[in-house]
Ligand code: NAD
C-alpha cells in the first residue's frame with residue numbers, strides 16, 4: 001500500500017498551485033494528488049489532471065470556454081461541489097491556493113471535515129478568522145501556514161515555549177515602488193506594479209505587495225495564527241526577501257528563517273510537515289555576498305498598511321471590510337479604472353462608511369462581503385471611470 005499523503009489542491013492553476021506541483025514532482029513517493037480546482041483556466045487544469053492522473057476536479061467556467069475533460073474525471077462545477085472536494089473522504093490534507101475571499105468557504109469545508117489545511121489563502125483568515133480558527137479547533141484539524149512569513153514563524157516557534165514569545169517581525173520587500181519618489185506614485189502603470197523585484201507571484205498578491213496591503217493582510221493573518229496583538233507584530237522592509245520573518249523571545253533573542261525568495265521552500269515545509277526532505281531548489285549560497293538589510297516602512301508610501309493595522313485594532317467587521325474593498329479596488333486598478341494611489345482611497349472610503357456589527361456565521365460574513373464590495377464599486381463609479 002502507498003504511504004503517500006493524499007491531498008487536494010484548490011487553486012491548482014495559479015502561482016502557488018504551480019509551486020505546490022513542483023514539490024509534488026520532487027516527492028512523488030510522499031504525496032499523491034487526488035483533487036484539483038481552478039477558476040476559468042480549463043486548459044491548464046486539464047494538463048494538470050493528465051500529468052498527475054488526478055481523479056477529482058472542480059472548475060468554475062462558462063461551458064463554451066471549457067476544454068473537454070477526460071470521461072473518467074469526476075468534475076464538479078457548483079459551489080457545493082467545491083466544498084465537497086475540499087472535504088473529500090480520501091484526502092488527508094487540503095492546500096488552499098485560491099486567491100481572495102473565495103477561499104473562505106472551501107477552507108471551512110476542509111477544516112470542518114477534519115482535514116489539515118496548508119493555507120496560502122490569507123484572505124480566508126482575514127475575512128473569517130474567528131470562524132476558521134474555531135472550526136479547526138472543534139474538528140481538531142490543523143492550519144499549517146504556507147504564506148512564507150507565517151511558515152517562517154511556524155518554523156521558528158517549533159520546540160519553543162509560547163509564554164516565552166515576545167513578538168514577531170514580518171519582513172516585506174517593499175514591492176515594485178519601494179524606491180520610487182513619492183510624487184511619482186500617482187503615475188505608475190499596471191505593468192510597473194506587476195513587476196515585483198524578487199518574487200514571481202499571481203497578479204493580485206503582486207499588486208498587494210506594491211501597496212503593502214499584502215503585509216496588512218498578513219498582520220491580520222498572523223493575529224489569527226499566532227494570537228499576538230498588533231503592538232507585538234512588527235513590519236520591516238527587507239529588500240532582498242531572504243529573511244522571511246523573525247521571532248523575538250522575552251530574553252531579547254531573535255530567531256530568523258532564511259531561504260531564497262521562492263515559495264517552494266515554505267510549501268514543501270508545510271506539505272511534508274513535520275518531515276524535512278531535499279528541497280526543490282538550491283538553498284542560499286553563502287560563498288557569495290548578499291544583502292540582509294532592514295529598515296522601517298515609510299508610512300506615506302504605504303497607507304494600506306496603516307489602514308490594515310487600524311482594522312486589526314478595531315476588530316469586528318473591519319478586517320473583512322478592508323479585504324473586500326481591497327479586492328474590488330485591485331480589480332479596478334487591473335482594469336485601468338482607477339490609478340494606483342486610489343486603491344487606498346477606495347479602501348479608506350469603504351471603511352468610513354462601515355456601520356455594522358461583527359458577522360459571525362458564514363452567511364453573515366458572505367453578506368457583508370457583498371455589501372462592502374458594492375460600496376467600494378459605487379465609490380469607483382463615482383470617480384467617473
Ligand atoms: P493566482 O492568481 O496565481 O492563482 C489563483 C488560483 O485561484 C488559480 O488557480 C485560480 O484559477 C483560482 N481562483 C481564482 N479565483 C477563484 C474563485 N473565485 N474561485 C475559485 N478559485 C479561484 O494567485 P497566487 O499568487 O497563487 O495566490 C494564491 C493565494 O496565495 C493568495 O491568497 C495569495 O495571497 C497567497 N500567496 C501567494 C504567494 C505567491 O507567491 N504567489 C505567496 C504567499 C501567499
Ligand code: MG
Nearest residue numbers: 147148149218
Ligand atoms: Mg507572504
